[in-house]
Amino acid sequence: MEKAADTTGASPADTAESRQYLGLRDGIAARIAAGDLKPGDKLPSERQLQGEFALARGTIREALFLLEAEGAIFRRDRSGWYVSPPPVVYDPTRWEGFMSYVEAQGRVPSTHTISTATIPADPLLSDIFARPLGAPLHHIRRLRSVDGRAVLVEKLVVDAAITPGLIEFDLNTSLTAILKRNFGITVARNQISMQPCALTGDEAVDLRQKSGLPGLALQRVSYDGHGRVVEYDHEYWRHDAVQINVDLRVR
Amino acid sequence: MEKAADTTGASPADTAESRQYLGLRDGIAARIAAGDLKPGDKLPSERQLQGEFALARGTIREALFLLEAEGAIFRRDRSGWYVSPPPVVYDPTRWEGFMSYVEAQGRVPSTHTISTATIPADPLLSDIFARPLGAPLHHIRRLRSVDGRAVLVEKLVVDAAITPGLIEFDLNTSLTAILKRNFGITVARNQISMQPCALTGDEAVDLRQKSGLPGLALQRVSYDGHGRVVEYDHEYWRHDAVQINVDLRVR
DNA sequence: TTGGCAAACTGGTCTGAACCAGATGCTCGA
DNA sequence: TCGAGCATCTGGTTCAGACCAGTTTGCCAA
Incomplete structure (x- = not known):
């Protein structure tokens, strides 16, 4: 006592x-x-x-x-x-998908598509994609794992106008590869925002975490060479699963 | 019950x-x-x-x-x-110091220098700065606050050879400004690594946090136009005090 | 051999009680 | 008026016990 x-x-x-x-x-x-x-x-x-x-x-x-x-x-x-296994190193400046950079680190990546849908753009997304309200957008929700452990959930949105039929593809593979091979789309610029957060609600459930555990929230807007918005991405990482590395020129 | x-x-x-x-x-x-x-x-x-x-x-x-x-x-x-007050937005691609970008967001920044010293380079630092073992380096430890609340501690290392007498200056101001004004040094490239972490030991004490609370660890190596390492920086942020924003070209 | 079920195990949630130590505020004496 | 000092308040730490709800495991029946 x-x-x-x-x-x-x-x-x-x-x-x-x-x-x-x-x-x-x-x-x-x-x-x-x-x-x-x-x-x-x-x-x-x-x-x-x-x-x-x-x-x-x-x-x-x-x-x-x-x-x-x-x-x-x-x-x-x-x-x-x-x-815990060692974290994955993630460099947002590199346009290789999850699958390739995890593999490059000698780990085994896997992806599970939770849901897909094509939904009309709401005001926020309409603004981000510079498309009219109600324009069709693909919504994809995926769970990604390293060595069998779920490390991040992502909610991503892609302009349906430039990627017709995207959600018919097997999305358990690299989206990067699909966009490039089937739609000739590559990314030239990323705008990234991130903040430490608590994983709650859906994210916690998908990652099989107790609600409230620390994580890293990362939002990314990807542009192609014409400055067109290609992809809008929300990622929620286990805090212990990732290390961010960036190499950049100063403005 | x-x-x-x-x-x-x-x-x-x-x-x-x-x-x-x-x-x-x-x-x-x-x-x-x-x-x-x-x-x-x-x-x-x-x-x-x-x-x-x-x-x-x-x-x-x-x-x-x-x-x-x-x-x-x-x-x-x-x-x-x-x-909690709202977080500060931090863009590592911008080479303006803490003081200016916090002010730009309508907040009141302040800096407190905890300690300074000039110490011979150990193997790690010798490697980073590409200087011989034992070469003199300035070590500075500072605590930085927003609106009176401590939000980060940083341990930074600067090559003494190109910044003689640096630690005689008033380091409670912008180091960026001192380097530029007094030594003609500007940064052209940053290499950044960060990971969610737990604040422990000294960091927790300085931030008046209970040991073990979540934070964000950020390491930065800054280069000038000649590719020379100017500054090596370790920052420990309160997790709730910062949001990272990056805009970058993809390689 | 295999499928299914039940017991055992594990972390998750909650109660209530006690004492510690730093922060704060108030009072009283100089 | 002002500073020292004490009482009080606040979170920090630890204990012990109880029950809940998924996971795992091992046994038994088909």
């Missing part, structure tokens, strides 16, 4: 942690660093850790949440906690 | 939340959206909310954490919870 004043070491502020969950976090982090726990490995269950460290389950979970926030571990709902 | 099945509305799955903390989150979010609570306003204390909603304090905190992860509120340690 009491705090069991931590008198472990000579330097109370250095190694001996004032807060128990920090100590536990360091312990688990050390196991991962030492290679006792490798990416994909399952951690002992919360109740097992409870017995092992003689801490309340809440305290155990506090440490796990911290490791999760640091990207060191992730959870699969009601299954357990697992050691 | 029981879950007190929320019978507030007509549609149990729509508005009425299955989890109490989600309901409370929505309630507070609604107050903010409605303008009852404005940016900077203090929320009722956890114990007050406890009385008001008849929930355990842990449940109250669960809802607050969620709002915090969403960037809607933030905490000041042992002072209270406050409504």
Whole structure:
């Protein structure tokens, strides 16, 4: 019940942690660093850790949440906690799709199309695409995975006028490739906005995350060589699954 | 003790939340959206909310954490919870310093220099700056605020050979301006890497955050027109304080 | 061998209680 | 008037126990 004043070491502020969950976090982090726990490995269950460290389950979970926030571990709902694989490096300046750059990093990408539809442009999209209100736009919602783990959901919108029949294609492959091969479309410019966010609602469900876990929201507007808007994309990434790399000239 | 099945509305799955903390989150979010609570306003204390909603304090905190992860509120340690101001928009392609782009958004920026030093290059920095091991480099650590709230800490390194006496200047102003005015240095290219992270250790302390809260880590290498490395920068942002915007040509 | 079901397991949610330590505000004495 | 100091308030940490709802597993029947 009491705090069991931590008198472990000579330097109370250095190694001996004032807060128990920090100590536990360091312990688990050390196991991962030492290679006792490798990416994909399952951690002992919360109740097992409870017995092992003689801490309340809440305290155990506090440490796990911290490791999760640091990207060191992730959870699969009601299954357990697992050691995170390294993140994918993402360079938004490169116009290669997800499939190719994930593969280039020696990982196995996969895509699952959640839904497709052709919908009339609402005011916002009409504005973005510079097309009249009600102009047909393809809406595609996809879930993308790396090594079998869902890492991002995307909602993308494409101008139906320049990509007739797009949603009849197999969208579980590279959209980049489809646009280029079948419609002769390539992207010359991207406008990107991103912000750290909490994954909630649909996104959390699709990523099999508990609602409220941190993520990265990324919006992209892609233009072709004529300055025409080709694609409008909303991506929601697991925060621990991605690292952004950009190389750019300054204006 | 029981879950007190929320019978507030007509549609149990729509508005009425299955989890109490989600309901409370929505309630507070609604107050903010409605303008009852404005940016900077203090929320009722956890114990007050406890009385008001008849929930355990842990449940109250669960809802607050969620709002915090969403960037809607933030905490000041042992002072209270406050409504977040809107984020600053940050465009890494633009070579104007923090001071100018924050001001351009109608906010009040400020900078506090935590420490400065001139230190011989270690292997990593020697490599980055393409300078011999041990070459003198200026290390600067600064805390930057918007409207009085600390939003980022940065650790930056500048080649001392091309900026002699840099750390004698008043570094609480724009470094961009100092480099340009006093050393004739401008940046032509940036290489940026960023990833969502947890703020821990020094960063958390400086930002007066609890260790483990989500943030955004950003590293930047800046080059001048001759391809010479001018500056190496590590920034740690509060996750709710920044939105990244980039406009770029595709390779 | 295989399919389905049930028990066991795991994380998710919630309660309620206690004590700690920094922030804040108020009071009282100099 | 003003500063020191204390009381109070606030979030931070930890404990212990309970029940819920998906996941997993292993057994048994077809």
